[in-house]
Amino acid sequence: DFCLSRGLGDVYKRQEQQKYESEDGFLRSDNTFGAARHVVLDELFKGGVVRTSCGGTTIDLRHTHIAPGETYIDLDCSWGGIEIYVPSDWKVVFKCNAFFGGCDDKRWQNGNIDKERVLVIRGRLSFGGLEVKD
Numbered sequence: 001d002f003c004l005s006r007g008l009g010d011v012y013k014r015q016e017q018q019k020y021e022s023e024d025g026f027l028r029s030d031n032t033f034g035a036a037r038h039v040v041l042d043e044l045f046k047g048g049v050v051r052t053s054c055g056g057t058t059i060d061l062r063h064t065h066i067a068p069g070e071t072y073i074d075l076d077c078s079w080g081g082i083e084i085y086v087p088s089d090w091k092v093v094f095k096c097n098a099f100f101g102g103c104d105d106k107r108w109q110n111g112n113i114d115k116e117r118v119l120v121i122r123g124r125l126s127f128g129g130l131e132v133k134d
Helices: 002-016
Strands: 020-023 026-032 035-039 047-053 056-060 069-078 081-085 090-099 102-105 114-126 129-133
Touching (some): 026 056, 047 056, 047 081, 069 081, 090 102, 102 114, 114 129
Parallel strands (some): 035 056, 047 069, 081 129, 090 114, 102 129
Antiparallel strands (some): 020 026
């Protein structure tokens, strides 16, 4: 019993800690059975790796910029959801494989899209969804 309760205590402690880091403009997030919110404040966002399982992850990129060309976010989402907030003038391209899930760009399109700078979101969604908002 002691080992079992100690093991569960370790699991709960790990859930309380947000498992993400942003280093030199690159975001890494690993969220299981929880909710995580990341606001990227680096001057230049260089990409990210996001894993969400049985939880929700929110990423706010409205306070950063991307370089000309393509910037990638690789994601793996199962039984959860990911929201990514981006400026309305960013071009966003989805390259996701979805199984009982989907991707949706819910930004209001005003026609002023910067086509030189592209955020490419690629990865796998199973029983989960991805929404891009502004």
